[in-house]
Amino acid sequence: MMKEGFLEVPEPEEPIPDLSLSSSQGILQWISSVDHKQLGIMYLWLSVLFLVIGGIEILLVRLQLAAPNNHFIAPEMYNQLFTMHGTTMIFFVLTPAIFGFATYLLPLMIGANDLAFPRLNAFSLWATFFGGGLLYFSFIAGGAPDAGWFNYAPLNQYNYSSSLGIDYYCSGLLFAGIGTVTASVNFIVTILKYRVSSMSLKQMPLFVWMILINSFLVLAAFPSLNAALIMLLLDRQLHAHFFSATSGGSAILWQHLFWLFGHPEVYILILPIFGIFSEVFPVYSRKPIFGYAFVIGSGIAIALLAFGVWVHHMFATGLGNTVNSFFAASSLLIGVPTGVKIFNWLATMHGGAVRFRVSMLFAIAFLVEFTIGGLSGVSFAVVPIDWQLTDTYYVVAHLHYVFIGGSLFGLFSGLFYWFPKMSGRMLDERLSRWFFWLMVVGFNLTFLVQHALGAMGMPRRVYTYPDLPGWGILNLISTIGGFLMAVSVALLIYILVKAIRSGEKASSDPWDANTLEWMTSSPPALQNFDRVVPVKSTRPYRDYKRPDDADWNRPNKYGNIDGK
Numbered sequence: 001m002m003k004e005g006f007l008e009v010p011e012p013e014e015p016i017p018d019l020s021l022s023s024s025q026g027i028l029q030w031i032s033s034v035d036h037k038q039l040g041i042m043y044l045w046l047s048v049l050f051l052v053i054g055g056i057e058i059l060l061v062r063l064q065l066a067a068p069n070n071h072f073i074a075p076e077m078y079n080q081l082f083t084m085h086g087t088t089m090i091f092f093v094l095t096p097a098i099f100g101f102a103t104y105l106l107p108l109m110i111g112a113n114d115l116a117f118p119r120l121n122a123f124s125l126w127a128t129f130f131g132g133g134l135l136y137f138s139f140i141a142g143g144a145p146d147a148g149w150f151n152y153a154p155l156n157q158y159n160y161s162s163s164l165g166i167d168y169y170c171s172g173l174l175f176a177g178i179g180t181v182t183a184s185v186n187f188i189v190t191i192l193k194y195r196v197s198s199m200s201l202k203q204m205p206l207f208v209w210m211i212l213i214n215s216f217l218v219l220a221a222f223p224s225l226n227a228a229l230i231m232l233l234l235d236r237q238l239h240a241h242f243f244s245a246t247s248g249g250s251a252i253l254w255q256h257l258f259w260l261f262g263h264p265e266v267y268i269l270i271l272p273i274f275g276i277f278s279e280v281f282p283v284y285s286r287k288p289i290f291g292y293a294f295v296i297g298s299g300i301a302i303a304l305l306a307f308g309v310w311v312h313h314m315f316a317t318g319l320g321n322t323v324n325s326f327f328a329a330s331s332l333l334i335g336v337p338t339g340v341k342i343f344n345w346l347a348t349m350h351g352g353a354v355r356f357r358v359s360m361l362f363a364i365a366f367l368v369e370f371t372i373g374g375l376s377g378v379s380f381a382v383v384p385i386d387w388q389l390t391d392t393y394y395v396v397a398h399l400h401y402v403f404i405g406g407s408l409f410g411l412f413s414g415l416f417y418w419f420p421k422m423s424g425r426m427l428d429e430r431l432s433r434w435f436f437w438l439m440v441v442g443f444n445l446t447f448l449v450q451h452a453l454g455a456m457g458m459p460r461r462v463y464t465y466p467d468l469p470g471w472g473i474l475n476l477i478s479t480i481g482g483f484l485m486a487v488s489v490a491l492l493i494y495i496l497v498k499a500i501r502s503g504e505k506a507s508s509d510p511w512d513a514n515t516l517e518w519m520t521s522s523p524p525a526l527q528n529f530d531r532v533v534p535v536k537s538t539r540p541y542r543d544y545k546r547p548d549d550a551d552w553n554r555p556n557k558y559g560n561i562d563g564k
Helices: 027-031 036-065 075-110 118-140 165-193 206-238 251-268 271-285 292-308 321-333 335-349 358-381 383-389 393-423 429-455 471-502 540-545
Strands: none
Touching: 036 075, 036 118, 036 471, 075 118, 075 165, 075 206, 075 271, 075 393, 118 165, 165 206, 206 251, 206 271, 206 292, 251 292, 271 292, 271 335, 271 358, 271 393, 292 321, 292 335, 321 335, 321 358, 321 383, 335 358, 358 383, 358 393, 358 429, 393 429, 393 471, 429 471
């Protein structure tokens, strides 16, 4: 019997938690949930919420930059907006979305009924949520952080930023970072200990492999950021002087600690995306992945090399030619395993019966956009070019081709692939294609011209700029592209809500897919599996559907490049 005054935590009655946040037990059932599917869904909706907030912030920034000598918003607010936009997009949009997919899908893909530590799973989500809330509380606590998403010293010191915004930046990212680390521990234990007994490491889906590699990368990278944030809080609250050069500290130390985390963070945000594409390309090409082992090996190589490249963000700080040469070479080297994956996916498509659904369209668009981002990244590994282009809009263009053309397009591809499984509904294909083209055109309008702006010498983070030849028109084009992307995101939200409320019902396996999650109903039952088919290859569900053509029943199960 419940004691008077206590709230009763409802037990789940709905057999199937879908993407809708409505529940017959009310919001308390969602808040108290430890089910991996519901927590995964909350991660994804949290990401959508912050995508809208971060998007509005950057639209205001783009309006400010749409014309020379503009004064649409105040300089102080401008600094806060571009800082909050970058911080939000990296820590509260891309990261929660990736962890949302992993939280939802990992148990389903390995034949388990939940993650290893369900309560820790809930803690990870709410730590991320409160981290984001704390960061945004700064707006009503005297002013948001205003030193850029990487928060360089000495700009993060009281002399330059006397409001509490930087303190909220440190506290918010610490909360979110703790959530990210605990979630990664949960993923590692789940993958290594809770796979269905017949699934060996060599038979795991590639998305699971990339999450496993990524989780170790998180455990290695995040301590550096967390240490830097604590040291900065000590500087600001207790006058510790770690980063104050005028009293014995070192501003460069902040850059080392931040980028020791920051560059691996780029791969933390892209390795799971590589896993998504490694599921999408084979299914829509109706072929097995080409070079399964190479995809895993190159993922491991990227994770290791990620810790040998951080100084290429600091070539202009004067660390010396020997240091610069070493990190230039390692930065060039990391392009090799990344290129291996690109060729794996191209070879997977070659000779396949390709279906151009929206998920596959985003995967193909990724190949183009991410290659552009990769090539502009290689140019930063060449020290003289880096010296010329560092802190210009060329960097902004490169960054967004990697994060949007890479990570965000990958998330869209995964969303359109797994949405029927998560919701039990199909998305409107015609409207989804409109969304795809609006996003791709808007994205390239926004950022392609920024390569030219950077080469012409326009610095990043400037509040306004003089009416120099070409600068005004290129910035106007970039702003128009930004609004086109905003329209596409609004259309996406409409498509999602429309599908959840009245979309065509989805079968359990609408794409004729390969992996275990497609064995369950759409959306899955509260208990994922009653029983699981024996796993004898990397495509166990396909083997089950086609026993006469099972991978394990063929001498050369992966075939040649033509898939024959």
